[in-house]
Amino acid sequence: MRVVVLGAGKIGAAIARMLVEAGDWRVAVADGDPATLADLPPAARRIEARVDDPATLAQILSGHDAVISACPYFVNHTVARVAREVGVHYLDLTEDVETTRQIRSLSEGARTAFVPQCGLAPGFVGIVAHDLFGRFESVQSMRLRVGALPQFPANGLKYNLTWSTDGLINEYLNACEVIHEGRRREALPLEAVEHFALDGIDYEAFNTSGGLGTLCDTLDGRIEFLDYKTVRYPGHCQAMRLLVHDLALWRRRDLLKQILEEAIPVTLQDVVLIFVTASGRRDGRLTQETWARKIYGAEIGGRRWSAIQTTTAAAACAMLDLLRAGLLPREGFVRQEDASLSDLLNNRFGRYYA
DSSP states (O other): OEEEEEOOSHHHHHHHHHHHHHSSOEEEEEESOHHHHHTSOTTSEEEESOTTOHHHHHHHHTTOSEEEEOSOGGGHHHHHHHHHHHTOEEEEOOOOHHHHHHHHHHTTTOSSEEEOOOBTTTBHHHHHHHHHHTTSSEEEEEEEEEEEEESSOOSTTOOOBOSOHHHHHHHHHSOEEEEETTEEEEEOTTOSOEEEEETTEEEEEEEOSSTTTTHHHHHTTTOSEEEEEEEEOTTHHHHHHIIIIITOGGGOHHHHHHHHHHHSOBOSOEEEEEEEEEEEEETTEEEEEEEEEEEEOEEETTEEEOHHHHHHHHHHHHHHHHHHTTSSOSSEEOOGGGSOHHHHHHSTTGGGTO
16 A cells, blocks of 8 residues: 655654565655655655645555655645545544544545544554453543653753644644533643652643543543643643743743754654553453553664654554454544554554553
8 A cells, every 4th residue: 555654753653664674665755855855765755846826746656555744734634634645544643633533523434534633642542441441440630741851851841852843833732622520621731740750750740631532522421530641750730831931921922933943953862751641440350550661762673763663653553454354344433532542552553552
């Protein structure tokens, strides 16, 4: 099958590399920056073009079976619309709630699949949560905690840039969906800070937007408490509150992005933490079960990739593989929780999580 990857940045390049290394995908990558395209594997066809222009996109997607958008969230509505017009399967990595709602609307009556939120969180973590939910007779609460952290924090934010800065800011500024006391509600980002320790290391977790994906839709009326929090080192949330609230950079997302990208270095030495905990009734008893992983970077095609690149790319590639294998719906809107956790972990790309 032929697939187009839109965007050759941190995650798009990793997706392209994984698909090329698999050997049975014909991969094209489109990006407006020739420098990022030059670093792709030779087997990937390079297309230098603006990926936010509908006419150009239609030409790029024509003759392909699927497109994976690794573009910023604000480009994805255009990509999804053109994908429907051309008749190709659509996948993306977006964390943006409103963009996903727009794509869901676009997918109505479509003869191809629309599979947004194919990353780590939202994405893989929702598949884990849905699998845990199915192991109980009834579930009282479910808490999702995920973080991509530097192994060696060395600045006041105790953080390094590991993926899309636009996506990071979006998570920190947009409202968060939760289910509280059985009712769907909105919560404020950068709030509800909690602390915990693992392997002798202290962490904090706090509300961020988008990590639940479509779980609030799927579990509405079936659970009392459901929330998602991002994991960071202690002090990070307070530092971000200073930037966002005290310095009022919530009004200037462009300036906040510039500050972060000019002052905070990227790193390949990161670790991804995943904790999903469910409490409910099993065999008539109140029981708790946790699914947890600590994942480091991997070598793919002779190159070292960060943990967030590896996990995000692996999730997207696995969903594409499952779609081709007929293990996901091939028409209309597809939720991440439509995928079986066992199918994903047994997939050649899902093995990075196993």
